[in-house]
Amino acid sequence: MSTGSKSKQVRELQARLRAIGHFDRSPTGYYGTMTASAVSSFQGKRGLDRTGRTDTVTWARLTAMTKQPDRDALYPPTTNKLDKPDPRCLKGRVLCISKTSDTLRWMVDGKVVTAMDVRFGSQYTPTREGTFSVFQKSRHWTSTIYHTPMPYAMFFSGGQAVHYSSDFAARGYAGASHGCVNVRDEGKLASVFSQVKLGDQVVVYR
Known part of the structure; x- marks a missing residue:
């Protein structure tokens, strides 16, 4: 070879x-x-x-x-290499989101159900870090500020949400979000969206 x-x-x-x-x-x-x-x-x-x-x-x-x-x-679940999950991700139902590896893991009781690549906001519109919970879900959401589609949106902090991004799917890391957690694998996110419940934890860490 x-x-x-x-x-x-x-x-x-x-x-x-x-x-x-x-x-x-x-x-x-x-x-x-x-x-x-x-x-x-x-x-x-x-x-x-x-x-x-x-x-x-x-x-x-x-x-x-x-x-x-x-x-x-x-055939790894993500293009990016998964890092060690934050300890806060190891209990309960958690969207475990790492800024270090640019990945999201959907975890239940410390086990990874599925994982996917993500990207974040730019330095001007950074994605907030910390522990949050999903307070709103919408299968078909359009940003009221930027007027762009946000399919499979799961809001966790103000207007910031985990959602599918066609721009991320097309351009990869050449672009950035306005603070949301962008996912480029629509199929994987659709599956997670169907499993996540209001109140489930979201951990964004570096």
Whole structure:
């Protein structure tokens, strides 16, 4: 395998490299420059020629020291790497939102039900941090200030809510919200929206 390769084996390569700290992204199945750099790093640590290509020797060395990745390792729930949840997230029903990893976890009694990528407000309209609760839900909401759609809105602090953002889905982290917690996976958020109840806790932390 080398730059330009695209296969299930590349995804496995990335998952194995990630397991030992050489690849810090979710597996994609595409062998790009970041994968080549990760392979080169692994080769250097093991005394192999730093070619960035995964030859037979490199693959054998990697598979000998890593476990066969399971489905969660091959297809992680988020593009971003999940960090350790805040202790406040470990009891009850919580939307656990990390500004460090840009992720949201829907947790029940300390267990992660599902997770997704999120983005936050800019420095001019920051997303508030702290412990809150969901006080209003709306499947079809439009911002009364910015007049933009906010599907699956779950309000937790004034006008700030967790909601689906088509702009986030299209532009990624090139943009920002006006303070809300934007989600780009509409399907995942729709499922969480159906489970969250008024009064459920929201923890936003860094």
